[in-house]
Amino acid sequence: MKEDKKTEIEKTDNKEELGRREFIKKGCELAFGAFLFLGILPIRTSRAGITASAEPETPGEGYNWEEHYYAYLIDTRKCIGCGMCVRACSLENKVPDGFYRTWVERYEVSERGEVYIDSPKGGREGFDPIFPGFHSTKAFFVPKMCNHCDNTPCSQVCPVGASYNTKDGVVLVDEKRCVGCGYCIQACPYGSRFLNPITRTANKCTWCYHRITKGLKPACVQACPVGARKFGDLKREDDEVRRILATERINVLQAEMLTKPKCYYLGVDREVR
Amino acid sequence: MRHTKHYWRAAFLILLGLIAFFSFRALLIPESFGKFGYYRGDNVEEQMSLPVSFSKNEACADCHEVAAIHESGKHKTVQCQNCHAPLAVHVVEGEMVELMPIDRSPKLCLRCHRKLPSRPKDFPQIVAQDHTGEFEQNLKSGACLECHQPHSPSL
Numbered sequence: 001m002k003e004d005k006k007t008e009i010e011k012t013d014n015k016e017e018l019g020r021r022e023f024i025k026k027g028c029e030l031a032f033g034a035f036l037f038l039g040i041l042p043i044r045t046s047r048a049g050i051t052a053s054a055e056p057e058t059p060g061e062g063y064n065w066e067e068h069y070y071a072y073l074i075d076t077r078k079c080i081g082c083g084m085c086v087r088a089c090s091l092e093n094k095v096p097d098g099f100y101r102t103w104v105e106r107y108e109v110s111e112r113g114e115v116y117i118d119s120p121k122g123g124r125e126g127f128d129p130i131f132p133g134f135h136s137t138k139a140f141f142v143p144k145m146c147n148h149c150d151n152t153p154c155s156q157v158c159p160v161g162a163s164y165n166t167k168d169g170v171v172l173v174d175e176k177r178c179v180g181c182g183y184c185i186q187a188c189p190y191g192s193r194f195l196n197p198i199t200r201t202a203n204k205c206t207w208c209y210h211r212i213t214k215g216l217k218p219a220c221v222q223a224c225p226v227g228a229r230k231f232g233d234l235k236r237e238d239d240e241v242r243r244i245l246a247t248e249r250i251n252v253l254q255a256e257m258l259t260k261p262k263c264y265y266l267g268v269d270r271e272v273r
Numbered sequence: 274m275r276h277t278k279h280y281w282r283a284a285f286l287i288l289l290g291l292i293a294f295f296s297f298r299a300l301l302i303p304e305s306f307g308k309f310g311y312y313r314g315d316n317v318e319e320q321m322s323l324p325v326s327f328s329k330n331e332a333c334a335d336c337h338e339v340a341a342i343h344e345s346g347k348h349k350t351v352q353c354q355n356c357h358a359p360l361a362v363h364v365v366e367g368e369m370v371e372l373m374p375i376d377r378s379p380k381l382c383l384r385c386h387r388k389l390p391s392r393p394k395d396f397p398q399i400v401a402q403d404h405t406g407e408f409e410q411n412l413k414s415g416a417c418l419e420c421h422q423p424h425s426p427s428l
């Protein structure tokens with residue numbers, strides 16, 4: 001019986017014309033091809049960051065982004081609506097006219113629940129009184145800007161990897177990489193992004209990344225005369241923003257979007273979106 | 274093996290296609306892409322090295338005596354550069370390049386002190402007409418400064 005089976009296998013082998021010699025030969029050929037293919041692959045994998053380097057690299061000199069994690073606090077009860085923050089931001093970052101990386105909104109609410117909201121020129125030139133006849137019972141200013149979300153809808157939709165989150169918690173846009181498709185502008189629920197008409201790329205608040213990495217404060221925070229804007233580093237134990245986040249009743253804009261914003265607000269009303 | 278030649282030809286073509294694909298892909302992907310994540314790693318450093326325009330108030334005190342008066346007055350929280358201009362306009366690498374602009378218009382003062390319902394109640398605010406007897410638009414340049422010292426206002 002055993003011998004019969006053996007002969008049968010040999011017979012079928014002969015039909016396929018694949019003997020042991022042929023099999024080894026083909027295997028060698030295949031191995032050679034696979035070797036060539038794998039020889040090319042490492043170029044790709046090292047670039048995609050799959051191969052982890054031994055030492056964690058950090059960009060820039062004299063600054064370690066692993067040691068920082070930033071947060072921003074806006075106290076709307078203190079804001080006087082002077083618009084100095086908007087002016088400072090525009091001058092510091094050379095924001096084109098008519099576009100704003102940060103802006104100040106004015107809310108006036110009447111007893112009947114009518115809401116008047118405006119932001120003339122983003123608040124850059126300050127505010128004039130609104131039309132007479134609107135009797136507001138509560139009124140306040142709300143400075144707005146990029147919320148630097150942890151769960152960013154904007155950088156998730158970027159098709160070319162031009163928008164990204166840094167390790168210290170800032171969302172940035174690579175101008176050289178951006179193709180100006182505008183998906184991110186649509187994706188942002190806070191309307192914080194715009195298409196720069198000069199470079200034709202997406203543009204937004206960077207928390208003045210060139211300043212904060214040198215130990216300075218963002219231009220808007222420095223310009224605020226009443227301390228309505230505060231910038232903090234959550235990895236520092238004596239940080240003011242960290243203390244306020246831990247002890248006060250804070251809020252974020254559009255928490256239902258689950259974007260985990262890192263711009264925290266004190267004293268925002270329900271009208272504010 | 275009757276069709277060895279065909280196999281070889283197909284394998285060669287596939288190999289050529291793969292080489293072309295990967296080399297073209299390598300050309301399109303920037304050098305530092307993927308260094309830290311799914312983005313061009315060099316951009317982080319580019320963003321860090323953008324020029325700084327606004328300096329601190331201490332920089333003004335190096336040359337201007339009025340900075341000391343300002344530092345002890347009620348306007349100490351107002352940055353010099355808020356009412357004037359960013360330091361980069363005035364000084365570049367320690368050399369003065371241009372005079373700082375001086376805005377004497379009441380509009381600048383009223384930016385913060387115009388009476389608005391949205392402002393905190395305890396913040397000093399005026400209605401120009403009640404305060405000066407003139408409409409805001411008719412106030413001449415320097416009208417506020419006739420009575421108030423802008424760097425350290427006492428009233």
